[in-house]
Amino acid sequence: RMWSRSWSWGSARGGPVAGMMERVRRAWQRVAYAGVTHHSPVALRKRLTVTNLYALTVGAITLFWYAVYAILWTPIMRDLMFVVVATSVAVPWLNARGHHVLSRLLILGVCNVIGAAYALVMGPKAGILIMFLPLVCAPLALFDLRERALLALALPFPVLLAVAVQWYQFDHPPLTQLPSGVIARASTISLVTATVLVAAMMRFLYAVHASAEARLEHGYHELLRRSDEVVLFVERDGRITDANQAAENQLGYPREQLLQQAIWQVDAALNRDDWALLLARVGLEGPAVLHR
Numbered sequence: 144r145m146w147s148r149s150w151s152w153g154s155a156r157g158g159p160v161a162g163m164m165e166r167v168r169r170a171w172q173r174v175a176y177a178g179v180t181h182h183s184p185v186a187l188r189k190r191l192t193v194t195n196l197y198a199l200t201v202g203a204i205t206l207f208w209y210a211v212y213a214i215l216w217t218p219i220m221r222d223l224m225f226v227v228v229a230t231s232v233a234v235p236w237l238n239a240r241g242h243h244v245l246s247r248l249l250i251l252g253v254c255n256v257i258g259a260a261y262a263l264v265m266g267p268k269a270g271i272l273i274m275f276l277p278l279v280c281a282p283l284a285l286f287d288l289r290e291r292a293l294l295a296l297a298l299p300f301p302v303l304l305a306v307a308v309q310w311y312q313f314d315h316p317p318l319t320q321l322p323s324g325v326i327a328r329a330s331t332i333s334l335v336t337a338t339v340l341v342a343a344m345m346r347f348l349y350a351v352h353a354s355a356e357a358r359l360e361h362g363y364h365e366l367l368r369r370s371d372e373v374v375l376f377v378e379r380d381g382r383i384t385d386a387n388q389a390a391e392n393q394l395g396y397p398r399e400q401l402l403q404q405a406i407w408q409v410d411a412a413l414n415r416d417d418w419a420l421l422l423a424r425v426g427l428e429g430p431a432v433l434h435r
Contacts, residue, residue, distance in 0.1 A: 174199060178238030186287060187243065194247050194285055195235045200343045201254065202231025204336055215328070219264055219319055223257050230254070244293070247285045254278055255301050262308045266317030271333050275305040277340035284344045381405040381418050 178191045209224035230253040237246035255278055262271040282297035367374055367387045373394065376385040386401045394401070394409055407413045 171199075174235045177235035178241065178243065186289075190247075190285070190287060191238050191243060194243075194250070195238060197281070197284060197344070198231040198234035198246075198250055201250070201340065202228050204339060205231065208332055208336070211328075211332070220261070223261055223264070227254065227257050248293070248297075251278070251281060251285065251297050251300070254281070255304055258301070259304045259308050263311065264317060264319050267309075267312045268330070272305055272309065273337045274333050275301045276337050277344060278304075280341060280344050375401075375406065375409070377406045379422060381407060381415070383409065 175192060175195050177195050179188050183191070205224050205227040209221060209228060212220040212224055230250055234246045234250050237243075237249065258271070258274050258278055261274070265271055278301035279298065282294055286293045286297065288294070367385065370387055371389055373390045374387045375383055375390055377383055382405055383401050386398055390396075390401065391398055396404075396409065401409065407415055407418060
């Protein structure tokens with residue numbers, strides 16, 4: 144009873160902030176991994192996570208500018224921002240219900256259409272055309288290279304919209320005459336938002352690439368460890384860089400000692416000249432295997 148009372152007091156001393164942060168963290172995880180199950184293939188799990196994070200990033204940025212336009216009392220811009228925020232909320236909801244492709248197409252379609260509407264409303268002085276840069280990059284983050292049909296559909300769309308907007312603005316005024324102060328702020332909004340979105344997508348792509356490399360590295364080590372044959376990986380200068388358990392057992396050296404030696408120190412039948420000849424053969428004929 145005393146321990147329970149002391150634990151409760153300690154939790155209270157942590158304050159409501161710690162409890163609130165923990166709830167926020169769990170809610171973030173639920174949204175970020177919406178639609179991901181234990182049975183989801185690795186590729187699908189990766190795409191769902193990236194899509195959810197992309198939607199959260201776009202929604203968070205747009206929510207801030209929604210508040211800005213609400214304060215500036217610009218109803219049409221506020222309503223456009225609201226549509227993007229609502230779409231960002233709908234994407235994890237669709238993923239959680241299995242509509243994986245629809246969610247990605249929805250966020251791309253809505254963001255492209257809203258971007259074009261934003262450009263037509265604000266006019267060329269708002270610098271809105273830079274917003275099409277993240278929209279061109281987005282399909283590369285949201286779709287796998289195997290989804291060629293979706294990539295072929297999604298990549299040209301923002302480019303065509305940007306060209307159409309530019310062509311329209313050439314001899315047409317903005318659809319709404321807004322105060323010059325709002326236009327000036329919109330230029331900053333466009334630049335900052337595009338920069339943050341491109342940086343976020345580069346981070347997503349890096350995370351995806353790093354995760355793929357980690358899986359390959361893990362698979363390589365598993366294959367190496369389970370092999371019954373002696374497997375040694377050797378650099379061009381003859382240094383041993385990796386070895387499996389069979390190599391330790393059959394050669395009689397612990398792994399740490401093997402990694403400190405050259406291949407000809409382990410194999411008495413091989414000398415530096417043999418190794419140089421093998422390297423020359425690899426350079427002329429391609430990969431070669433030395434059987435002992």
